[in-house]
Amino acid sequence: MINIPRGTQDILPAETAKWRYVESKLHNIAANYNYKEIRTPMFESTDLFARGVGGSTDIVQKEMYTFKDKGDRSLTLRPEGTAAVVRSYIENKMNGDANQPVKLYYNGPMFRYERKQKGRYRQFVQFGVEAIGSENPAIDAEVIHMVYNIYKSFGLKHIKIVLNSIGDMDSREEYKQALIEHFEPHINNFCNDCKNRLHTNPMRILDCKVDHEQPTVKTAPKITEYLNDYSKNYYEEVKQYLDLLNIPYIEDASLVRGLDYYTHTAFEVMSEAEGFGAITTLCGGGRYNGLLEMLDGPKETGIGFALSIERLLLAIEAEDIQLDVEESVDIFVVTMPETVKEAVKIVAELRNAGIRADMDYLGRKMKGQMKQADRIHATYTVVLGSNEIETNKIEIKAMQTGESETIKLQDIASYIKGE
Ligand code: HAM
Numbered sequence: 001m002i003n004i005p006r007g008t009q010d011i012l013p014a015e016t017a018k019w020r021y022v023e024s025k026l027h028n029i030a031a032n033y034n035y036k037e038i039r040t041p042m043f044e045s046t047d048l049f050a051r052g053v054g055g056s057t058d059i060v061q062k063e064m065y066t067f068k069d070k071g072d073r074s075l076t077l078r079p080e081g082t083a084a085v086v087r088s089y090i091e092n093k094m095n096g097d098a099n100q101p102v103k104l105y106y107n108g109p110m111f112r113y114e115r116k117q118k119g120r121y122r123q124f125v126q127f128g129v130e131a132i133g134s135e136n137p138a139i140d141a142e143v144i145h146m147v148y149n150i151y152k153s154f155g156l157k158h159i160k161i162v163l164n165s166i167g168d169m170d171s172r173e174e175y176k177q178a179l180i181e182h183f184e185p186h187i188n189n190f191c192n193d194c195k196n197r198l199h200t201n202p203m204r205i206l207d208c209k210v211d212h213e214q215p216t217v218k219t220a221p222k223i224t225e226y227l228n229d230y231s232k233n234y235y236e237e238v239k240q241y242l243d244l245l246n247i248p249y250i251e252d253a254s255l256v257r258g259l260d261y262y263t264h265t266a267f268e269v270m271s272e273a274e275g276f277g278a279i280t281t282l283c284g285g286g287r288y289n290g291l292l293e294m295l296d297g298p299k300e301t302g303i304g305f306a307l308s309i310e311r312l313l314l315a316i317e318a319e320d321i322q323l324d325v326e327e328s329v330d331i332f333v334v335t336m337p338e339t340v341k342e343a344v345k346i347v348a349e350l351r352n353a354g355i356r357a358d359m360d361y362l363g364r365k366m367k368g369q370m371k372q373a374d375r376i377h378a379t380y381t382v383v384l385g386s387n388e389i390e391t392n393k394i395e396i397k398a399m400q401t402g403e404s405e406t407i408k409l410q411d412i413a414s415y416i417k418g419e
Pocket of ligand 1: 305
């Protein structure tokens with residue numbers, strides 16, 4: 001038997017309804033904020049992520065599905081959406097669009113070779129947004145407001161928004177030096193990746209999955225101590241907007257995010273629900289002021305976030321929230337052996353009229369067909385015998401109440417629609 005690849009999952013019919021419900025709500029919320037959908041390929045040039053996400057990140061060093069195609073090009077299944085959206089923005093010259101800033105959202109599978117755990121998959125679906133072309137604390141607040149509304153709209157109560165600023169490139173340069181001084185005397189206690197990162201990108205030591213429990217990680221200097229005036233002011237203004245919008249948040253100076261492109265605003269949403277599991281981050285995002293230039297694009301800046309549908313559904317489950325997704329049919333047409341052909345026609349007509357209709361295809365007896373109608377939560381049933389066909393009248397029964405009414409055969413659709 002061939003099994004499903006490790007770290008992936010089949011989403012079976014009992015779950016797909018929840019997925020559709022959640023995803024359609026996310027599409028609607030994005031529309032409320034005037035974000036437009038973008039779809040980019042599932043794979044991109046490996047270079048895009050190496051340069052965009054950063055060569056010394058865990059994602060690029062350990063987690064990418066990279067392969068050569070038959071033309072000997074190195075391609076990578078996208079591990080995240082931001083670099084790809086920015087690539088498309090640059091390639092399609094969206095900085096020239098009349099509508100600015102360019103506000104985009106996406107929803108699709110991402111791939112990371114990570115250790116399988118509850119809430120951590122090797123293929124997962126990210127819903128994310130990117131607002132590109134404005135460096136204004138108000139748009140940072142807009143993006144965080146959307147995140148906040150998403151979780152609120154599903155009725156989640158046990159979530160917290162964690163906020164930090166990782167400053168501009170100048171602030172980060174000073175911080176980098178401080179981290180090198182801090183870690184250098186202890187670097188022999190760290191994994192090889194961290195040893196290599198010490199001089200190139202010491203911030204990545206702070207979110208290394210191997211070394212995150214090291215005592216010197218906990219006592220490391222905080223980026224907030226190294227923010228220059230511009231960065232400090234920017235951060236203050238973001239917080240003022242969040243207060244204006246009554247968005248609760250917790251500041252955490254140790255939040256640095258695991259991707260290299262971030263500057264200024266950085267945030268994550270965590271679940272605090274009991275029994276959620278070890279991985280509690282539901283969503284992550286932030287501002288990326290240098291990313292476009294790093295990818296040879298115009299001098300524009302952006303901000304965005306991404307959340308996985310898998311973790312959103314886990315949070316909904318952990319808080320015992322029932323989604324309104326019961327899938328039912330409007331009518332089940334019970335047949336007799338001599339009326340099957342007529343039933344096939346009637347069911348087809350009902351479907352054409354926009355009614356969710358079904359019938360038996362296993363030759364069940366009447367009792368078995370009634371049971372089937374119950375199992376699929378049919379709102380109505382009719383029993384089609386030759387008498388019904390002759391008289392052109394049929395009794396339509398509401399399954400919940402047991403009440404029934406006699407109507408003309410051709411009136412079934414309008415009766416169900418309440419016309
Ligand atoms: P990220 O923090 O790497 O950021 O991922 C964002 C979210 O994707 C996480 O908070 C989590 O919900 C989900 N996620 C990540 N890895 C997995 C996994 N293995 N299994 C299930 N869910 C996962 C980014 O990807 C950035 N591109 C976000 C962003 C957009 N920043 C600015 N714009």
